[in-house]
Amino acid sequence: MALGVSYNGRAFEGWQSQASGITVQDHLEQALASFCALPRVQTLCAGRTDSGVHGLMQVVHFDTPLQRDDNAWVRGTNRFLPETIAVQWAQRVPSSFHARASARARRYAYVLLESPVRPSVDCGQVGWVFRPLHQDAMVSAAQTLVGEHDFSSFRASSCQAHSPVKHVLRIAITRRGAYWRFEFEATAFLHHMIRNIMGCLIAIGTGKQPVSWMAEVLAARNRDAAAPTFSPDGLYFLGPVYDASWGLPDRTPAFDWLP
Structure with missing residues (x-):
């Protein structure tokens, strides 16, 4: 499964999971685990961001046996996320897709x-x-x-x-x-x-x-x-660039408001 995620990075210690638990990845994985009713859901991202850096279109992928429609993944995961993090889209992808390695x-x-x-x-x-x-x-x-x-x-x-x-x-x-x-x-x-x-x-x-x-x-x-x-x-x-063959959404929410 692939997700497009946006976040205001000011309150977080970067993207990558840390012992403090105050990272975007920690919050996202906790939200996914709650939605999936699983002990843990592990994600891989397109590009790690530092403390205070914002993300308009972070892309992650993860393995899951759960079958839900794409909109359910968006609504269900956002229910468990803080207001400064939001899943923008969800899409099932083939097992050969890798959020980081597939990015051009x-x-x-x-x-x-x-x-x-x-x-x-x-x-x-x-x-x-x-x-x-x-x-x-x-x-x-x-x-x-x-x-x-x-x-x-x-x-x-x-x-x-x-x-x-x-x-x-x-x-x-x-x-x-x-x-x-x-x-x-x-x-x-x-x-x-x-x-x-x-x-x-x-x-x-x-x-x-x-x-x-x-x-x-x-x-x-x-x-x-x-x-x-x-x-x-x-x-x-702003996000990764993938080959069109993956069929992922090519949009960056909120980009136009940036001066």
Whole structure:
């Protein structure tokens, strides 16, 4: 069975199950177990998110002998979930489907508020910078990262990925009023990779570093060469990209409200 799940990550210690039980996976698996009347239901996700990071279309799969229609899975599981987590869709999939391994790419968006005053109503939903940003400089620097590269300079020390080499397919930077949206698509991402890239882009956008600095950071293959890790507040996992042959819904709920 596959599910599409959205969540506000601010109250959780990331996606992956932990002893504390305060993770999205813990809540989802408890809800599924309650709905299925089983001691435990174990899930596998398309991409783990950190503490404070939001998910608009996390995809998970799990094995179950229970036969229910798709809408029953959605309504029944949501009944046992906190209000900040919601199953968006459910669909039976063949046993060959794997939420992580079957994904061709993954997409994220970072929403950033440029304002002399910190966020209030959207606190926890957006990152924040109080200095003006220069779009052309950030766009030029971002293009340095497109393609297949060794992203060691943007890799957290706790990263468990087998290789730092990843293929970034697209980075787009747009602005609407006081809000910036940075969109990232890659075959896969390293731990903290986007937040570390964001730190560098903002350093360049505010004029602290030249555009050429991004290439220097990338070539260094050393985390110490890059900017500090940026806040998780405005980071959204938009979801994985699968081949159409799987027949999974291709939609990202609530994406349009993001500036």
